[in-house]
Amino acid sequence: MSRVYNFSAGPAVLPEEVLEEAANEMLDYQGTGMSVMEMSHRSPAFQQIIDDAEADLRELMNIPDNYKVLFLQGGASTQFSAIPMNLKKNGKAAYIVTGQWAKKAAQEAEKYIDVVRVASSEDKTFSYIPDCSDLDIPEDADYVYICENNTIYGTKYKTLPNTKGHILVSDVSSCFLSEPVDVEKYGIIYGGVQKNIGPAGMAIVIIREDLIPEEVDKCVPTMLAYKTQADAGSLYNTPPCYTIYMCGKVFKWLKKMGGLDAMKERNEKKAKILYDFLDQSEMFKGTVVPEDRSLMNVPFVTGDEELDAKFVKEAKAAGFENLKGHRTVGGMRASIYNAMPIEGVEALVEFMKKFEEENK
């Protein structure tokens, strides 16, 4: 067996320990004589798995009691519709557009409500986060929407927008559990888990209880009404059982690693190794303004498409996988999520140095 360093933006690297544990439990989960994949979602064994996952997540993020935690199918993209459908009161919301995912969320919301784009960084290919300290947010906006870490462009909000008293909704798909957050600043924090937590197939939605409406428009699918899912403890229908189980294992791993403070420290250290190299390299350049750089997704270019392609190819041959940039940006992108070890980033930088030397 040989494992590569996997820099994929998602689905992405998982902690090796977690994969090994899951492998060991594949045929017989804790004496049940079956795999978690084969288990009824109504069984006591599975109830324990989902309860433990929620409890560990609450502990890691310090989630207050007046917030619900929902484990939902449909990925982050389904929430682009669920959010406006559930939070709609006046039928208007403010969106800050900092990349493809925020853009898609705004487009989807427009099917159901009036969307006001209060800021955007599209003028400079989303290479920065706009100043959000004094935006013109409509008084009657039901919420303010952001994508907190922009997976494709590699930017991250270092301070949250001033919402002027409005509810903040944040897509944290690619920075979920990468550092501590103050949950109380948000109405909803949500994300797909396949970037920084677990396997594909699920979104986690953390929502302040009073924002879950008793009633939604008649046309809202039962499955998309937060009340349905909250009342049923995410077990209204068959949930993504195996993904919940794997996420639960990752939560335990994160606790063992020292929780989110320790993760933040580790992630800052990893990102610094890469950004420091980019800042002094003659060949490789980061594409984002330094003050808004993501700790998780690091895009970079050589400025020469052929050289970029050569780099990606040679990196792959040397055991560094998935470094090709997103199809809309080109160049390279290294996603260095929680489970990427420091050695992986160090080895990548060594490889980049060598490549630069050889291709001067």
Ligand SMILES: *Cc1c(COP(=O)(O)O)cnc(C)c1O
């Ligand atoms: C990947 C991603 C999404 C889409 O996630 P799906 O689970 O595939 O729907 C949405 N937002 C962000 C920030 C992402 O990185």
